[in-house]
Amino acid sequence: MTLTGLLGGxxxxxxxxxxxxxxxxxxxxxxxxxxxxxxxGNPLKTGEGMAPLSARFAxxxxxxxxxxxxxxxxxxxxxxxxxxxxxxxxxRRFPDRHFVWLMGADNLAQFHKWKDWRKIARxxxxxxxxxxxxxxxxxxxxxxxxxxxxxxxxxQARHWTKWRLPALVLLDLPLDPTSATALRAxxxxxxxxxxGTFQTTALRDGVTRRRLR
Numbered sequence: 001m002t003l004t005g006l007l008g009g010x011x012x013x014x015x016x017x018x019x020x021x022x023x024x025x026x027x028x029x030x031x032x033x034x035x036x037x038x039x040x041g042n043p044l045k046t047g048e049g050m051a052p053l054s055a056r057f058a059x060x061x062x063x064x065x066x067x068x069x070x071x072x073x074x075x076x077x078x079x080x081x082x083x084x085x086x087x088x089x090x091x092r093r094f095p096d097r098h099f100v101w102l103m104g105a106d107n108l109a110q111f112h113k114w115k116d117w118r119k120i121a122r123x124x125x126x127x128x129x130x131x132x133x134x135x136x137x138x139x140x141x142x143x144x145x146x147x148x149x150x151x152x153x154x155x156q157a158r159h160w161t162k163w164r165l166p167a168l169v170l171l172d173l174p175l176d177p178t179s180a181t182a183l184r185a186x187x188x189x190x191x192x193x194x195x196g197t198f199q200t201t202a203l204r205d206g207v208t209r210r211r212l213r
Contacts, residue, residue, distance in 0.1 A: 068205030
């Protein structure tokens with residue numbers, strides 16, 4: 001079985017913070033690889049300020065270079081918008097993989113707003129990665145009222161495939177202050193460096209190997 005971490009997000013844009021937490025998660029969880037799921041659209045975010053999928057995908061490809069990370073827009077092919085639906089489809093399509101869901105502490109703080117969030121926790125282990133300024137919010141998250149009983153010791157993180165679900169591990173990793181929000185504020189036109197990416201460079205999906213259009 002291939003041990004695979006799933007990191008979903010807008011990647012608007014992808015940056016060194018995504019790269020750093022992925023590299024740390026690879027080691028902490030003993031993963032073979034990570035898939036960056038570049039979302040066609042986050043149900044909890046407005047479309048305002050969202051760069052085209054082509055640019056976000058290309059920025060993720062650039063940020064992931066040199067690491068065992070596959071950049072994929074498979075959710076668009078699957079026709080899924082919600083994580084619970086995506087996980088159900090991925091587990092059915094890739095039975096030879098063990099999946100663990102990776103999320104930043106900022107996402108844990110709003111996890112209770114996700115569709116079928118308890119179902120997500122029953123499908124795959126969840127590893128929460130530290131984010132600057134969100135440690136207290138994560139511990140006080142509404143979802144933690146239910147999840148706290150399922151928290152596993154960080155020192156046992158490499159045994160996640162043996163855990164009975166639900167299972168949550170809080171990885172207190174070195175922090176990186178980089179944020180996509182700050183990058184967009186400093187450079188609103190960042191996506192213009194990737195004009196017409198799908199058409200001009202024929203990017204292929206890292207998982208499905210299909211050409212992105």
